[in-house]
Amino acid sequence: MYICSMFIKKYSSELLLVIIMLVAAILRFYNFFQLPFSWDELSAWNRLHFDSFSDLINQGVKPDGHPAGVQVFLYYWIQLFGDKEWVVKLPFNLMGLFSIFVFYRIALIWWNKNTGLIGASFMASLQFFVLYSPIARPYISGLFLSLLMVYFWSKYIWVARHRKDLLGFVLFAALSAYNHHFSLLFAAIVGLTGLFLIAKNQWKEYLLAGLLIFVLYIPHLPIFFHQLSIGGIGGEGNWLARFILFLWFILPIAIGYYYSLLVNPVLQFSMLIFSFPYLLLLLFGQKEGFSKSFLVPMLILVFFLSISTLIISRQHYKLIFKQPYEVAAKSLQASLNENVSAFLLYNGIPSYENYSLKKYNLSSKATLSVYKQDYKVSEMDSILLEISQERLLAVGLPAHYYSLIQQHFPYLITRENAYTVESYLWSKQKPEKQVVFHKLISSQNFEKKQNLWNVAQNRIYRNKQGVANFQFTNQQEWGFSYGDSLKNMLTNYGDIIDVEVEIRADKPIEEALIVGVISVDGKEDIWRGVAFKNQGFGRNNQQKIFLSIDTRTLLNEPDFSHATFKCYIWNRRKEAFLVESINLYQRNLNPIKYALFYSIK
Template identity: 35%
Template sequence: MKDAVGKEVSIKQICNFSKNVQLYKMVNLNKNPILFNTLQYFKGNNLIAFFIVIIAAILRFYKFSEIPYTLDELSALLRTNYDSYTDLINLGILRDGHPAGVQSFLFYWVKIFGYSEAAVKLPFIICGIASVWLVYIIGKKWFNSTVGLLSAAFIATIQFTVMYSQIERPYASGLFFFLLFVYFWSNIIIEKRNQLYNWIGFSISAALCAYNHYFTLFSALIAAFFGLLLISRQHLKKYLLFCFFAIMLTLPHINIFIIQLSHGGLNWLPKPKNSFFITYLDFIFSFSCWLEIFFIILLITGVFLFLKNHSKNSKNNLRFTGLIWFLLPIITGFVYSMLGKPVLQYSALIFSVPFLFLATFSFFPSLKVRTNAVLVFLIFCFTIPSLVFGRQYYKFFYNQGYDAIAKNQIALLDSVKQPVSLLINGYEPFYLKYYTLKYHHKIPCNLYVFDMLNNIGFRNYILNLKTDYIAIAHVGVMPLQNYDIAQHEFPYFVKRSVGFGYEWYVFSKIPQKNSSRFYLESNNYFDKPLNDWSFSHANICKSPTDSTNDCYKFNEGEEWGPGLKGLLQKYNCCSHDFINISAKFYSENCKKDAVIVLTLTDKNDSLISWIGASSKDFYNAKNKWQTVNLAVRLTDIKLSTDSVYFNTYIWNVGKTPILLDDFCVRFEKGNPFIYAIISDF
């Protein structure tokens, strides 16, 4: 063999050269012990864990600068505008249901780094990523590296933890603080490491849990109690001393705690249903049956290996501990919510969810590095596709709320080049002003809140608008009939945009091309027989306001009137669509109680839902004919069967003479993403 200049080189010389290179590397690494120790640490299972953390970071930092604020986040930012910290406590925190920690942090953080999404969300994303590493370390301390890797792989990639890592609320921070507390707890209780930094870390992280969220505090209290049962007698006094030290660190918050505790719970939150635990498990596994099946297969595999290896039960106490730490916050929150004011929601349970995976995978023995790598890869093959494609996470979460409304409204203003009346049921002017500054574009808004307006008040407000265009939007949910009321005065549909937590509709007085909102309509003007409609032709009469137009007359004593019934699937109606029903009643009769009714039944004729809209709620003395609207979001009804029958009809409650006309049933494509965070779509 020859070298670069043609000189003969022996195999022995090559081997000596290779040894010299390796020796050179070793000498240089020894000169840099930090680099040497780092390279030594990140190999084998630790290298797999590092790879899991990288995947977690990629999923959380994807299009980092484009992650929009949720309404909850904007509400927290609104509270940073108080002139002093005292005002923040008295006006912003005492009225809230969360401890002062995260809100206090935001109060000072935004003053240094500003209000941009990237700046505000960064600390919480870092907490979410760091939590993945802590899950691995805790699993390794409690059981073995395999358990830690499998648990960390799930925490890195399920929607539950990815999403709440991207939200600047006390969820990612609470997950990190509680896992940090468990890390020091494990050093003291399990590994019996008596260094002072472990005890100090134990107390400080416990206090951070208390300042972060009351469910984080509750989880820390559970862990602290278990510590009393598991710690050795010789360290019991020291353990109690540092528990007392943690309590002392939280004393400045005690008055806030007492005042917030007097609230009892959250007035806006509904009580949990009996099926909460099942739906919560679905939520954890991203509503993917395949992911749930794979999880069960892993559980069975772990139990099989456990029994095959005749493993001793020395870890049963920790297995039981992990299971209790996962279950107890759910059970306690459920019972409290049923007996008192509701407090239970998915977000508050994120702090304990790692222990579901740690307890489940605790049956796995310590496997070879290659086997662990294969198992982690298989987990990613299920969790990442379910996040990206099954849940369409980056589609729905990155198109939401005020951010989407603001961008659509700006595009509309630039397009029509004339004033547009904007009515947004979104609670606070601050929210829209933020996007005015962010996008450097004025977004005029006529009305920020219209929850207080009833149907008549909303219609009267719209009647007084002077523009040719109106945009109606909401963040959260509002009565769907508001769109129909608006379209009655602005008859031409222009466009709409819908997504997670918001809907935005535009109507105009100027004729538009292809202006229909509805994919199917069945309108009864009582001028001819119609399929699927039932009504008595003997009741047809001439309209009192137009002799060329027919209408339907309820005679004295008649209670039930015209109706349309059929199978929803026959009308191509899916479980997320809207059903919009309207009818006109003659003004002299409208004060009497006539109700548009919609019932939904299954194939056995069992009632699923009954909805009604009364003519009394739409009466306006100025009009000769009154339009009554009933609109239904099928997502709210949660249809659980494929064969659903609808029946809409007029109920003449008082059995008095009433004139009816223009009975219309329309079907509109719905918004499957409206509750995308917490529901399967």
């Protein structure tokens, strides 16, 4: 017991680091073998299938906007080990895990073990690091490579000026440059920092090291300039250490921000992962260290808050498996398992979806992508008429298509919310159980006066059967409107408003618009309108027009409670037609659609 107690006391920091690494491994490898590709990863996978290295560079790297490093690595990796999702993700997840250990070693040089342990606990459990760790893109690899760069740089600057450490700095600075433009930027910032810290007699070898990094990067310069041309690129010394760490954290953000404003928008959350560890060193770094009585409760508190937020508040393990292409393939498989034919209509790149379909042994024949097709509603109506399958799986479509789909497939069987999309399974035949697509807010057929509707009664026309319609002539630009507060209309901030208008005319109406306007405190108007010719379809002199408004993309949540909505028809070219009815519906929000940016409710 005494020997065991002495061992634990002597190696307490190392044992705590092992525990941190184990927790990090569990969080990163949970259900790892079932983890699907994200859109970004499928984009990279889609640019790997070339017969030559030159084709890879010209067609797989140059158009992308990222340096060649990760793409070249993946090109050879899948040739050796295959392209299953877990195989492609494995090296990145391992780099994410071992980044924590490298960070700890850096903290030992700059501060002490306790700083390293607290920072490592954050890196182990914050969603920022857990999310990007298994993603096979240049973010977590850039973190790993840039940390190794800083580790060797720190040994050379702060510990002893050994040339082997300087060579380590050169190697990993060059690899960081090949990895991502922001890790290249960070490598440049670190390198320039050293110019202010080295002794005069070390200038020559340090400048030669910088020159060597540049020489190693020369083969990549044609790619860099090509991407740039297309807008693609995206104690004593305590105060000094803090100042350097502050610069390392803030400069990449500031440069990325102003580059995004002045040249091309490149700044994303993922770009900040390269400099974020130095914020942790800045916040928790101190020469004296923490007492053990403070350290262990601190680590427990960090893990409790970070992991509970990760799992409960951010729903990470629900969100990360709800990738659009994966959801589409699994939903299609579920329908076909019931021996009911189904057609997949989706908004995505076909080669990406085909990867997921192949994964579940599904055919891609009964599928159609609307990605960048910009089908008019009338064109989509013709497509839907041609579908012979009993069911239609619609995933990630433009919002106004769904009301049209309901005309052909009236019954909604399931709705599944996913990250960035919703998946709807529709049926021609009435099932035993149905799901409500949207709920009626208000309906106007002009038979009687209604609250919230402003209707010119002298424009109501009754046909021979006595049915009331609202009349627009070639002399009239305006007619009726509906208005209410969003709080009265919708259950939740972020719900979608679906508007359906049915008209009758002797010829197709081209330029009239159905308009929705959101006002906040009567001051700020958010205007959305669709022309009848683009969002309508018709048969036998009748047309239906659809407008959908996602309030979450147009409003900040604090404005929701005092915002109003107004809907009307703008007959801007004064065409003649009759409005038979107009209906407004509420469609429930997808709580995880914008989960990367918004809280999940």
